[in-house]
Amino acid sequence: MKRLWVIISLFLLSGCKFDSPEERERPLIVVTTSILQDGVSHLVGDLADVVALMPSGVDPHLYKASVRDLDLLQNANLVIYHGLYLEGKMTEIFEKLSVQKDLINASEGIDPDALIKSGTEAHAVDPHIWFDVELWAKAMNHVSLELSEWQPAWNNELNSNNEAYQEELKELDGEIAVKVKELRQSNQALITAHDAFAYFGKAYGLDVKGLQGLSTLSEPGLRDLTGLVNFIVQNDIKAVFAEQTISPKAIEAVVAGCANQNHVISLSGPLFTDSLDAPGTSAGTYTGMVKTNMEIIYNSLLP
Numbered sequence: 001m002k003r004l005w006v007i008i009s010l011f012l013l014s015g016c017k018f019d020s021p022e023e024r025e026r027p028l029i030v031v032t033t034s035i036l037q038d039g040v041s042h043l044v045g046d047l048a049d050v051v052a053l054m055p056s057g058v059d060p061h062l063y064k065a066s067v068r069d070l071d072l073l074q075n076a077n078l079v080i081y082h083g084l085y086l087e088g089k090m091t092e093i094f095e096k097l098s099v100q101k102d103l104i105n106a107s108e109g110i111d112p113d114a115l116i117k118s119g120t121e122a123h124a125v126d127p128h129i130w131f132d133v134e135l136w137a138k139a140m141n142h143v144s145l146e147l148s149e150w151q152p153a154w155n156n157e158l159n160s161n162n163e164a165y166q167e168e169l170k171e172l173d174g175e176i177a178v179k180v181k182e183l184r185q186s187n188q189a190l191i192t193a194h195d196a197f198a199y200f201g202k203a204y205g206l207d208v209k210g211l212q213g214l215s216t217l218s219e220p221g222l223r224d225l226t227g228l229v230n231f232i233v234q235n236d237i238k239a240v241f242a243e244q245t246i247s248p249k250a251i252e253a254v255v256a257g258c259a260n261q262n263h264v265i266s267l268s269g270p271l272f273t274d275s276l277d278a279p280g281t282s283a284g285t286y287t288g289m290v291k292t293n294m295e296i297i298y299n300s301l302l303p
């Protein structure tokens with residue numbers, strides 16, 4: 001019985017925290033992805049509660065808001081989303097919310113010239129900007145400025161948190177550049193299940209190929225598969241990579257295709273692409289995710 005009461009009171013407590021804006025101790029900031037949650041938490045520290053709609057391991061391209069999500073969004077004091085159609089199935093929700101609520105579009109802080117285009121349609125832009133650490137730092141800087149405008153009283157704390165975070169990201173950017181340079185010198189390429197690493201390739205100078213289009217909505221065709229297998233065999237690529245949010249079926253077919261041409265290749269990973277790993281694990285933060293990916297890539301391509 002005692003245990004039941006504990007459970008009930010815990011439930012009531014968590015209900016209070018998120019459901020009644022008037023009684024809230026701190027503002028509730030609702031973000032979409034786990035990557036954003038980590039960044040925004042670095043910026044606001046203890047000033048607000050930061051809750052993510054998508055748990056770790058979830059694919060944002062396919063994510064549909066649940067009834068609980070809509071409730072959270074309605075109740076939030078502020079909503080922060082990634083933008084660039086990463087949350088492809090939530091666009092309409094953001095449009096409707098923007099009429100009555102404060103919203104921050106994190107990727108608005110990026111110079112349009114720095115974005116990688118991906119076709120002729122207006123919204124055909126690669127959303128995976130967090131794989132270029134410098135670009136992600138700019139997005140976080142933009143979020144920090146917008147937060148300051150939203151809560152001017154937070155200005156000093158936001159500035160000092162942002163400064164510390166920018167320093168951490170700058171150091172990370174340097175570490176990645178050094179590792180990738182070695183891979184480039186041994187003529188390796190990064191081949192993954194979907195096209196998430198174009199910004200990584202552009203920023204650090206590595207040849208990058210994905211089997212699936214930018215969004216996981218599209219299925220890879222047989223022609224893509226054959227082309228990729230030929231590329232791997234011709235360039236003596238050592239490994240291909242599975243991704244945490246995507247079924248490994250298609251990338252397994254690449255490994256099988258290489259075996260048919262007597263080229264043995266390892267299937268490494270999974271890499272963390274569109275979501276962090278569970279909190280408390282090595283890839284449970286943004287910097288941890290980038291470092292973990294780099295380690296997996298480096299150790300698989302330079303055996």
Ligand SMILES: [Zn+2]
Pocket residue numbers: 061128194196214215216273274
């Ligand atoms: Zn993606």
